[in-house]
Amino acid sequence: MVTRSLRTTARRALVLAAAGAMAVTGVVALSGTANAATTLGASAAERGGRYFGAAVAANHLGEARYFQTWTTEFNGATPENEMKWQTIEPSRNQFNFAPANQIVTQARSRGMKVRGHTLVWHSQLAGWVSSLDATNLRSAMNNHINRVMGQWRGQIHSWDVVNEAFEENGSRRQSVFQQRLGNGYIEEAFRAARTADPNAKLCYNDYNTDGINAKSNAVFALVQDFRNRGVPIDCVGFQSHFNGASPVPGNYQQNLQRFANLGVDVQITELDIEGSGTAQANNYRNVVNACLAVSRCTGITVWGIPDHYSWRPNGTPLLFDSNYNKKAAYTAVLNALNTGQSDPPPNDPPPNDPPPNDPPPTTGACAATVSTNQWTGGFVGSVRVTAGSAQVNAWTVTVTLPSGATLTSGWNADRSGNTGTVQFTNVGFNGSIAPGQSVDFGYQGTGTGTGVTPTCAAS
Ligand code: XIL
Numbered sequence: 001m002v003t004r005s006l007r008t009t010a011r012r013a014l015v016l017a018a019a020g021a022m023a024v025t026g027v028v029a030l031s032g033t034a035n036a037a038t039t040l041g042a043s044a045a046e047r048g049g050r051y052f053g054a055a056v057a058a059n060h061l062g063e064a065r066y067f068q069t070w071t072t073e074f075n076g077a078t079p080e081n082e083m084k085w086q087t088i089e090p091s092r093n094q095f096n097f098a099p100a101n102q103i104v105t106q107a108r109s110r111g112m113k114v115r116g117h118t119l120v121w122h123s124q125l126a127g128w129v130s131s132l133d134a135t136n137l138r139s140a141m142n143n144h145i146n147r148v149m150g151q152w153r154g155q156i157h158s159w160d161v162v163n164e165a166f167e168e169n170g171s172r173r174q175s176v177f178q179q180r181l182g183n184g185y186i187e188e189a190f191r192a193a194r195t196a197d198p199n200a201k202l203c204y205n206d207y208n209t210d211g212i213n214a215k216s217n218a219v220f221a222l223v224q225d226f227r228n229r230g231v232p233i234d235c236v237g238f239q240s241h242f243n244g245a246s247p248v249p250g251n252y253q254q255n256l257q258r259f260a261n262l263g264v265d266v267q268i269t270e271l272d273i274e275g276s277g278t279a280q281a282n283n284y285r286n287v288v289n290a291c292l293a294v295s296r297c298t299g300i301t302v303w304g305i306p307d308h309y310s311w312r313p314n315g316t317p318l319l320f321d322s323n324y325n326k327k328a329a330y331t332a333v334l335n336a337l338n339t340g341q342s343d344p345p346p347n348d349p350p351p352n353d354p355p356p357n358d359p360p361p362t363t364g365a366c367a368a369t370v371s372t373n374q375w376t377g378g379f380v381g382s383v384r385v386t387a388g389s390a391q392v393n394a395w396t397v398t399v400t401l402p403s404g405a406t407l408t409s410g411w412n413a414d415r416s417g418n419t420g421t422v423q424f425t426n427v428g429f430n431g432s433i434a435p436g437q438s439v440d441f442g443y444q445g446t447g448t449g450t451g452v453t454p455t456c457a458a459s
């Protein structure tokens with residue numbers, strides 16, 4: 001550690017000297033790259049044409065520092081509220097495009113990518129929509145999609161066609177759309193959206209889908225089904241509203257990648273991370289690095305510009321403080337974008353280190369590791385089973401749950417019970433694992449599910 005810390009200190013001294021030498025252009029490049037970009041947007045663009053956007057509110061555009069920070073630093077915009085149903089179609093077939101149009105016009109005149117947010121959502125919905133019967137709701141939904149997308153046809157990079165349609169346990173949220181139109185409403189909305197603006201990328205967007213859990217599994221199944229059946233969908237948005245001490249799930253990148261593997265783009269659409277100083281900076285860095293590691297992660301949008309205009313101002317979750325000063329998190333994001341690599345502070349583990357309670361791979365024919373996502377009162381365990389140097393034909397993973405933990409569901413394995421020591425055996429399609437390869441299964445439960453050490457037996 002001492003060696004590493006000295007080395008890091010020496011390297012930092014060099015970096016500082018280099019930064020001093022380049023102060024005229026304002027370039028600070030940890031990698032020593034001579035022409036590293038100095039704004040978030042320019043730097044993201046250099047990373048495979050990605051965008052780095054911000055949620056923008058029309059009523060702040062007249063404020064000089066706000067406007068300047070947005071247009072200097074970002075190359076993307078999402079209207080924070082202006083395209084939501086209650087604002088844009090407050091009465092049936094009466095459209096109020098002006099507030100959103102201010103943002104779209106400014107953004108496009110500067111070559112920014114605009115995200116349309118959002119067409120079909122249970123929240124911030126106009127009151128009149130909830131009283132419609134199924135026939136009227138269907139035609140109102142299709143009309144809304146046609147008119148709103150049609151207003152900016154060819155000008156919007158990506159649209160959040162459907163927002164937040166699932167509950168935490170993976171069931172459908174009982175919105176008015178779900179209740180009146182049934183499961184098919186999401187597909188209908190995406191089909192209508194493709195017709196309304198064939199050039200826009202069509203996204204499904206949600207929160208708490210940032211790790212591998214029951215909710216993200218449900219979204220995954222939806223997207224997989226759409227891809228299999230040719231229902232139009234181009235992207236999945238991960239809102240990534242994070243708070244708490246260690247908010248970014250360890251399997252964040254893995255989750256982005258599994259969606260990308262379905263053949264859709266992934267976008268981080270509403271990023272904010274509560275906290276301050278180094279801890280917040282590290283979390284932001286981890287998110288940026290995860291996106292950069294997934295080639296189909298095409299852009300990141302932070303949910304606001306200065307902290308005091310955040311929807312959760314007390315958590316100071318953004319990159320600029322309330323005086324528009326750049327925070328440590330800003331520097332971490334810019335450096336990550338510029339180098340593509342984190343520069344971990346001396347005592348921090350590199351971002352991809354396994355969580356401390358991951359067991360070392362066991363000897364024998366298979367090994368199992370678990371990553372647990374715990375929230376108040378419940379948890380999801382994601383288990384990876386890896387074959388050793390020989391083919392595995394069938395496997396059993398044993399997990400001893402802490403007392404008080406009770407499993408309520410599981411996927412991709414049969415299980416022997418719900419409490420205490422539970423055995424999971426492969427199902428038909430995932431028993432056979434080639435040497436060195438892995439399969440995944442999972443479980444969900446109530447209580448506390450952390451601190452378990454799975455063992456694996458193979459035949
Ligand atoms: C929030 C806005 O930031 C607030 O100004 C508004 O009062 C409520 O909505 N998920 C979304 C966003 O998709 O549209 C929400 O934005 C935050 C949660």
